[in-house]
Amino acid sequence: MGLAIAHRFAKEGFDVQLAARRPDELERAKADLEVRYAVAVTLHAFDALDFHAHESFMASLPKLPYVAVCVVGLLGDQRANETDLEAAVGVMRANYEGPATILGVIANFFEARGSGTIIGVSSVAGDRGRATNYVYGSAKAGFTAFLSGLRNRLAKTGVHVMTVKPGFVATRMTEGMNLPPALTATPEAVAERIFGGYQKGANVIYTKPVWRLVMAVIVSIPEGVFKKLKI
Numbered sequence: 001m002g003l004a005i006a007h008r009f010a011k012e013g014f015d016v017q018l019a020a021r022r023p024d025e026l027e028r029a030k031a032d033l034e035v036r037y038a039v040a041v042t043l044h045a046f047d048a049l050d051f052h053a054h055e056s057f058m059a060s061l062p063k064l065p066y067v068a069v070c071v072v073g074l075l076g077d078q079r080a081n082e083t084d085l086e087a088a089v090g091v092m093r094a095n096y097e098g099p100a101t102i103l104g105v106i107a108n109f110f111e112a113r114g115s116g117t118i119i120g121v122s123s124v125a126g127d128r129g130r131a132t133n134y135v136y137g138s139a140k141a142g143f144t145a146f147l148s149g150l151r152n153r154l155a156k157t158g159v160h161v162m163t164v165k166p167g168f169v170a171t172r173m174t175e176g177m178n179l180p181p182a183l184t185a186t187p188e189a190v191a192e193r194i195f196g197g198y199q200k201g202a203n204v205i206y207t208k209p210v211w212r213l214v215m216a217v218i219v220s221i222p223e224g225v226f227k228k229l230k231i
C-alpha cells in the first residue's frame with residue numbers, strides 16, 4: 001500500500017522520502033518512481049518501534065516533508081496471539097505504539113513549521129473488536145483514537161491529520177486469503193482515495209467507501225447480540 005501511495009503522490013510531482021526497516025530493498029522502487037515521474041526519491045532506514053531515534057530520524061531527513069503517510073502495521077495471527085504473548089505484544093506495538101510515536105514526533109515538527117498533512121493508515125478493524133482479530137483491532141482502535149486526538153490538538157495550527165480506515169486490501173498482508181471481491185480494494189484504488197482525501201482535507205476516510213456503511217451496521221449491533229455472532 002505504501003508504494004502505491006508513493007506513486008500517487010509522485011504522479012502529482014511530489015518528491016518522495018521512503019522510510020523502511022530495509023531501505024536497500026527499495027532501490028528498484030526508487031528508480032521506478034524517479035524514471036516515471038521525474039521526482040527526487042530518497043531512502044531512509046527507519047524502525048517505527050525504535051522511538052528513541054524518532055527525533056534524530058526526522059532531523060536527519062534532507063528536508064521536512066509536506067505530507068507524512070504512515071502505513072506501518074502487522075496483521076499477525078489472532079489464534080497465536082491468544083497464547084503467545086510475545087506475538088501479541090508485537091502486533092500491539094506495530095499497530096499502535098510505533099505509528100503513534102512517530103506521528104507524534106512528526107506532528108511536533110509540522111506544528112513548529114505551521115503546516116503539513118499527517119496521514120495515518122489505521123483499519124476498520126479498530127471500529128469494533130471481533131473474535132477473529134481483536135488483538136490487531138484493539139491496537140488499530142488505539143491508533144484511530146490517537147489520530148483523532150492529534151487532529152483535535154492541531155486543528156488551529158495549520159497541520160491537518162487524516163485517518164484512513166481500509167477494509168480488505170489485496171496486499172502482501174492479505175496474500176492467500178479468500179477476500180470477497182465486492183469489499184476488497186486494490187492498493188492503487190486505496191492510494192487514489194487517499195490522494196483525493198488529502199486534496200479535500202478530509203478527516204476520516206474509508207476505503208472502499210462501502211466500509212463506512214458496513215462498519216456503521218456492525219458498530220450499531222447491541223453487545224448482547226454481537227457477542228453471539230461470528231462475523
Ligand SMILES: NC(=O)c1ccc[n+]([C@@H]2O[C@H](COP(=O)([O-])OP(=O)(O)OC[C@H]3O[C@@H](n4cnc5c(N)ncnc54)[C@H](OP(=O)(O)O)[C@@H]3O)[C@@H](O)[C@H]2O)c1
Pocket residue numbers: 001002020021022046047048049070071072073074075094098121122123124165166167168169170171172173174
Ligand atoms: N491489507 C489490508 O487488507 C489492510 C486492511 C486494513 C488496514 N491495513 C493497514 O494498512 C497498512 C499497510 O498494510 P499493507 O496491507 O500494505 O501490508 P504490508 O505490505 O504488510 O505493509 C505493512 C508495512 O509495515 C511495515 N512495518 C511493520 N513494522 C514496522 C516497523 N517496526 N518499522 C517500520 N516499518 C514497519 C512493513 O515493513 P517490512 O517490509 O519491513 O515488514 C510493511 O512495509 C497497515 O497499517 C495495515 O495494518 C491493511
